[in-house]
Amino acid sequence: MNRHNSIAFIINSLEGGGAERVMCKLLSIMEPYFTQHQIHVHLVLLDALAEAHECPDYVNKITLNTEGSLVQGYRQLKPLLKQLSPSLCLSFLTRSNMLNVVLSHQLGYQAVISERVNTSSHFPGGLKDTISKVMVKATYPRAHRVMAVSEGVKADLVEHFNVKEDRVQTVYNPYDIDAIHELADKPVDDLPQNAYIIGTGRLVKNKNFRLLIDAYAKSDVPEDLVILGQGDQEAALKEQVSRLGLSERVHFPGFKSNPYPYIKQARYFVSTSNAEGFPNAIVEAMCLGKAVVATNCESGPAEILSGEYPLHIEQFTPSQYGCLCPVNDAKAVADAMDFLNAPTELARYSAKSTERAQAFSNEIFRQKMMTCLDLTPGAEDTVYVPAG
Known part of the structure; x- marks a missing residue:
């Protein structure tokens, strides 16, 4: 029996960029599983910006208009997630990740966050970067699970942002x-x-x-x-x-x-x-x-x-x-x-x-995502991948 019937994905926008492309790839790669198991899938975009990447048709896409504001993100995202009532939310990028973690503790769902950059290098200095680092350190350790895009990103989160190593899984980007x-x-x-x-x-x-x-x-x-x-x-x-x-x-x-x-x-x-x-x-x-x-x-x-x-x-x-x-x-x-x-x-x-x-490959990515999203594979989902 699958333990999820509704999952939400959160990202700042779908304007041009690697994280945005990977989010759409993820939704495409996971489509057979989600549709077969009748899981309702929602994609929430925080900002109303021009889209350079296409979301698959089976996904319910919802665009907010937070204009890059963390406060507006909180005000607009909280009632929406309360209405959608997902059992799990996966987010990409720092602003979406912080909101996801905070709201998960208020609304009672599992927050999985994905860190796409080396966090320390991404916030090198200055007051705004220092504040961002403090906020990351306060929120990321409270996520249910953290996906790191590389071992280097994982090591940085563990060493500098108080994230427990056993909560972080490295999931490389997929390539068709x-x-x-x-x-x-x-x-x-x-x-x-x-x-x-x-x-x-x-x-x-x-x-x-x-x-x-x-x-x-x-x-x-x-x-x-x-x-x-x-x-x-x-x-x-x-x-x-x-x-x-x-x-x-x-x-x-x-x-x-x-x-x-x-x-x-x-x-x-x-x-x-x-x-x-x-x-x-x-x-x-x-x-x-x-x-x-x-x-x-x-x-x-x-x-x-x-x-x-x-x-x-x-x-x-x-x-x-x-x-x-x-x-x-x-x-x-x-x-x-x-x-x-x-x-x-x-x-x-x-x-x-x-x-x-x-x-x-896409298939190795799919198997990693099954683990990160705590999805239960059926016999039809088990695919042999040679070692090496």
């Missing part, structure tokens, strides 16, 4: 490998003429594309460099490229809603971030069989590329599934690039990427 390959085969008309390597992401300081450009300049990489994305650092990065005399070799095609054809045609993928929650772009590149160079930032790259956490490195390190470098170390990233100049190493790590991507 076949769908990514299908999208990668879509025709595009602006692929670079020359062979290239690629980095993707928002052009903001945290992604540290400045480091990627510096490392590229120091390396002996014969291919061009493509940086896919948009953001407030674009002009500064283009100026840096010009100053280094690389304008003919470094390309900025802008933001692409489907980046996969560009990644598929690249020789390999590079990520030079200062901090991550769980770097989707790295796993998506691995789904396409691309070797990866990444900085060992908090959190995600080490456990994806080495299978280990924590991992301390002081120089470029060829790990089990990819090439890791210290954060903000241009020489190490250049060394990793030069290492992949060798066709044998490139082929070996391309194969390793394909192998490792299987650990992030």
